Amino acid sequence: MTTATVAKPMAARAPDAEAKLGDRIYQALRWSLIVGELEPGDTVSTRTLAAEHGVSVMPVREALKRLEAEKALTGAAKRAYRVADMTPARAVDLFQIRSVLEGAAAEIAATRLPEAQIERLRDLTRQMDAAMAREDARSYLASNFTFHFIIYSGAGNPDLAAIVEGLYARTGPWLSRAIRQFSRIEDWENHHMRIVDAIAAHDATEARRLMEADIQWNTKLYRGMI
Amino acid sequence: MTTATVAKPMAARAPDAEAKLGDRIYQALRWSLIVGELEPGDTVSTRTLAAEHGVSVMPVREALKRLEAEKALTGAAKRAYRVADMTPARAVDLFQIRSVLEGAAAEIAATRLPEAQIERLRDLTRQMDAAMAREDARSYLASNFTFHFIIYSGAGNPDLAAIVEGLYARTGPWLSRAIRQFSRIEDWENHHMRIVDAIAAHDATEARRLMEADIQWNTKLYRGMI
DNA sequence: ATTTGCAATCTGATATCACAGATGGATCGA
């Protein structure tokens, strides 16, 4: 439960240098959430972040307000923002939404994802296996995020992609904690290769089914750590 | 293409007087968008709104920034915010998302919506018929919104509800214009009563199918007005 | 040693100000 010294922009997703200050800070913070550099309950202070980024509190305030609106952070009056925690019920709700949305996206992506992207999916699956073996949560989450990103972006619906991405900022911190607490590696399953196979075979129905199952499986992980 | 003099809070959805200033203004603005009081292209100025609400520009900025993040408004540097317009492709994307999300919600709601709520749905269906006959777009949209609100809220997934509600703020302005330009009333269809019947019969599968069809029908409306 | 209380510090919320760029209308020229 530390006060966050938030991430320099990651190479993997460097914030657009052209963007306005508020957007840059928003992107940097969100990425920290997605890959689990911040844990539920961590405090995030406007002034501290402003000093770290060398700007005034205004752009930081914008970024925090936006993340609060997305429920990735919780802000009480005159108290520091905190990384949102989740109740079991809330987690189930989120995974249900992701299941529906990413399931639909996978169904479409299966009919149109370019071969090069499919090959990237295979790579990422292997990287996830490796990260899992090392118990490297951050690396696993980053690869997992990119894997899903390729698929829900491949559906060609940018609005859907934006919504799903917002959900990852909420589940990231919790998944990070969950993975760290989860020592029984044998309970982990990697459904991802089967998803790739279905997409490569252009089997839209099966791709949807497997994607829904993969996301719902997170719910089981959640129950395991309560 | 007028500069907006934005709505006083509506009785139907009075912003919470307890809430912080920024949230109050956000809620008021979003309701204006949902019911189509603002049309695509209308400009929304920070200082003008601040004066109308009797506050400084700060809370208004928050509200506008948030609506921009939700893509209900578009903001270019040093130019007034505008109510976002939609390309046909974008409209199809949005209706696809709503279709998936509200379809899933209807499936759940059909198994658990209380009798009192079902009766309210019947009322609202009749009100929509009446509004349509009067060609009263704003009233129609308000009733339509409330109808869908009851169902997607009835699924008991508040996060899903919040996402869907954000989408209404984007389709509202465009639907308002579409309805006004749409004189051939005979092209309008009211699928809503059939949805109510399916829910009342606890036929989850059929409720989902009808809900998806109802939302997809909006796409047809869109094509009609291009 | 433990608890209570107080004060310095940190928090977000709002208002106000400064700035640079975009806009739009009026005026001047042909």
Next chain:
DNA sequence: TCGATCCATCTGTGATATCAGATTGCAAAT
């Protein structure tokens, strides 16, 4: 009469100041 140009005005962006409440750590008292 039409068109170009320039200046007053409006725009969001960002920085700073102030305030009231929350937090926290230290000190004093039992």
